[in-house]
Amino acid sequence: xxxxxxxxxxxxxxxxxxxxxxxxxxxxxxxxxxxxxxxxxxxxxxxxxxxxxxxxxxxxxxxxxxxxxxxxxxxxxxxxxxxxxxxxxxxxxxxxxxxxxxxxxxxxxxxxxxxxxxxxxxxxxxxxxxxxxxxxxxxxxxxxxxxxxxxxxxxxxxxxxxxxxxxxxxxxxxxxxxxxxxxxxxxxxxxxxxxxxxxxxxxxxxxxxxxxxxxxxxxxxxxxxxxxxxxxxxxxxxxxxxxxxxxxxxxxxxxxxxxxxxxxxxxxxxxxxxxxxxxxxxxxxxxxxxxxxxxxxxxxxxxxxxxxxxxxxxxxxxxxxxxxxxxxxxxxxxxxxxxxxxxxxxxxxxxxxxxxxxxxxxxxxxxxxxxxxxxxxxxxxxxxxxxxxxxxxxxxxxxxxxxxxxxxxxxxxxxxxxxxxxxxxxxxxxxxxxxxxxxxxxxxxxxxxxxxxxxxxxxxxxxxxx
Numbered sequence: 001x002x003x004x005x006x007x008x009x010x011x012x013x014x015x016x017x018x019x020x021x022x023x024x025x026x027x028x029x030x031x032x033x034x035x036x037x038x039x040x041x042x043x044x045x046x047x048x049x050x051x052x053x054x055x056x057x058x059x060x061x062x063x064x065x066x067x068x069x070x071x072x073x074x075x076x077x078x079x080x081x082x083x084x085x086x087x088x089x090x091x092x093x094x095x096x097x098x099x100x101x102x103x104x105x106x107x108x109x110x111x112x113x114x115x116x117x118x119x120x121x122x123x124x125x126x127x128x129x130x131x132x133x134x135x136x137x138x139x140x141x142x143x144x145x146x147x148x149x150x151x152x153x154x155x156x157x158x159x160x161x162x163x164x165x166x167x168x169x170x171x172x173x174x175x176x177x178x179x180x181x182x183x184x185x186x187x188x189x190x191x192x193x194x195x196x197x198x199x200x201x202x203x204x205x206x207x208x209x210x211x212x213x214x215x216x217x218x219x220x221x222x223x224x225x226x227x228x229x230x231x232x233x234x235x236x237x238x239x240x241x242x243x244x245x246x247x248x249x250x251x252x253x254x255x256x257x258x259x260x261x262x263x264x265x266x267x268x269x270x271x272x273x274x275x276x277x278x279x280x281x282x283x284x285x286x287x288x289x290x291x292x293x294x295x296x297x298x299x300x301x302x303x304x305x306x307x308x309x310x311x312x313x314x315x316x317x318x319x320x321x322x323x324x325x326x327x328x329x330x331x332x333x334x335x336x337x338x339x340x341x342x343x344x345x346x347x348x349x350x351x352x353x354x355x356x357x358x359x360x361x362x363x364x365x366x367x368x369x370x371x372x373x374x375x376x377x378x379x380x381x382x383x384x385x386x387x388x389x390x391x392x393x394x395x396x397x398x399x400x401x402x403x404x405x406x407x408x409x410x411x412x413x414x415x416x417x418x419x420x421x422x423x424x425x426x427x428x429x430x431x432x433x434x435x436x437x438x439x440x441x442x443x444x445x446x447x448x449x450x451x452x453x454x455x456x457x458x459x460x461x462x463x464x465x466x
Contacts, residue, residue: 003138003149005032005086005125006312007045008341008444009156018050019090019129027051027064029074030086032125033447035286035311041138042286043084043125044312046445049074064089064107075118082449085115086125094130097165100137104128108146112139127152135165155312155341157410158403159194159289172197173222180220191406192220198405199223201288203276203304205252206230207385208318209294210241211394213256217263219402224260225270225288226253227281239387276300277361277455282307290401291315294394296383298353299360302464303455305346308339309439310450314404314411315339316397317346322384329384332419334393338400338411341444347465348434349414354465361455361464392417396426438465 007015007030019026028050032043049070057065078085087108091098108126115124124139126146136149151170152162163169172193177184180192200221202209205228213224232240232247232255240252242259253271260269272281276295282303285291291313293304301317308315320334339345346352400411414429433440443450454461 001038002040003042003147004040004151004153005030005043005045005127005136005149006153006155006445008312009154010342011045011048012154012156014050015048015088016129019088020131021090022092024053025064025092026053026090027056027066028088030088030125030127031078031081031083032086033310033445033449034084035447037283037286040287041123042311042447043086043123043138044445044447045086046083049077075115078122079118084123084125085119086127088127088129091128091130094133097135098128098130098133099135099165100126100128108139115139116141125149132162133165134162137164137166155314157340158407159198159314159405160407170197175220183220187402187406187408191408194405194407195220195402196222198290199225199288200290200292200401201225201227201285202256202292202294203227203285203300204294204296205256206236206294206296207239207387207390208320208394208397209292210243210252210256210259211391212292212294212318212397213260214241214263215394215398216401217260217267219398220264221267223268223270224257225272225284226256227272227274227276227284228252228256229273229275239385239390241387276303279453279456282452282455285313286311288313290404292397292401293317297360298357301346301352302354302357302361303452305339305352306439306443306450307452309341309345309443310446310452312341312445316400316411317351318393318397319351320385320389320393322386322389324384330420332386332389333417334389334396335414335416336393336396336400336412337414338404340411343413344431344433345437345439347439348437349431358464361461363457389419 015028018028028048030045031047032045035042055067055070057067121141127134127136134152136152137146138149139146148167149164150167154160173196175196184192198221200216202213205226230252232243232250232252234248237243243255247255251273253273257269257271260267272284274281285307291308293301317337323331396415403409404411412428414431415426416429417426
């Protein structure tokens with residue numbers, strides 16, 4: 001089973017600063033949500049409690065001794081809000097690979113009965129830290145010995161994995177260095193290894209999504225999860241990369257998988273011929289590294305937005321728009337929006353029409369009732385689409401994925417492309433987080449407690465944003 005601790009870049013920097021005192025050991029507690037399956041356990045750090053020196057009794061035989069008031073505060077909050085607790089402390093001046101001391105071992109073993117009494121059935125984590133070196137472990141329920149943590153993942157302007165001292169070094173999959181020679185010249189061998197080790201999820205394999213899949217395959221991404229329930233029609237053939245007349249009635253994900261594996265044989269591709277709202281599709285996206293949304297409905301964007309925040313997934317949302325008369329294009333445009341655990345989301349930017357999203361997420365029964373009453377606006381209306389615009393937006397998105405994974409620069413938050421035939425431009429917009437945003441403020445790091453399976457149901461969830 002893969003075990004990870006995941007935190008946002010801002011939270012990591014605050015924690016690292018607190019633990020970096022050169023003269024004294026420092027202590028902090030992390031509060032985490034969970035993402036759990038038969039093959040993985042991710043602890044998603046939502047908040048921290050940085051312990052000040054005045055809140056410590058000193059150092060005893062079992063390590064740092066915390067005041068009873070602070071210990072009670074930490075574990076009562078964790079029990080009340082259903083958090084996993086992770087203790088983090090520093091070993092100032094440690095040389096070489098940092099690891100847990102015998103004092104740490106003794107202290108944790110003596111604390112374990114208290115933890116299991118306060119948080120029954122919950123894991124308990126611990127981290128020992130100095131500078132950029134760390135060791136980490138998890139005490140799982142009913143286990144007498146701790147289990148190793150495979151990585152401490154930091155998600156923000158790039159994806160960074162800190163490998164604990166006791167964990168085995170990651171083994172990157174081999175690749176044909178001659179094939180990627182020109183890319184290696186651009187961002188180095190490590191950058192290409194990171195791309196090969198990355199698992200990308202693409203939701204929507206239509207005009208934009210097929211472009212994105214093709215370009216990422218050429219880039220050397222090692223694993224894909226593709227989700228789309230649509231089949232290819234003749235009207236798709238003007239813009240669907242990899243599709244031919246012989247593919248009419250084939251599922252889009254099947255054609256995309258074939259395209260990827262023709263470009264890069266041996267690439268792992270998981271396909272789901274289903275709606276995003278199906279429980280299996282949502283579960284599959286919990287295990288990816290980067291999420292890309294290429295859908296054309298606000299309902300699916302709302303779900304992806306919540307999923308990205310809940311599971312702390314970096315998410316790129318793509319969209320295009322064409323304004324046209326019966327025979328002439330007036331304006332074309334599109335955008336790529338980057339959502340990170342720390343940053344604003346699509347709701348903050350007002351890039352989701354909440355009323356339309358609610359309508360799109362309705363069950364067929366609910367839709368039929370409103371249709372009979374004449375309340376369904378814009379149903380089954382076809383929008384204009386051309387391959388060139390899709391390619392521009394897809395290329396912008398792939399460039400940002402490359403930046404995020406290789407770390408050669410920070411991803412751009414919000415890019416908007418305009419084209420009217422005379423002036424084509426790409427501008428960057430600044431967006432701030434809404435302090436009352438439902439997905440950012442209360443949903444980030446919630447993990448399985450977000451209960452995204454509620455979208456796989458017969459009626460609308462009652463807690464959609466209004």
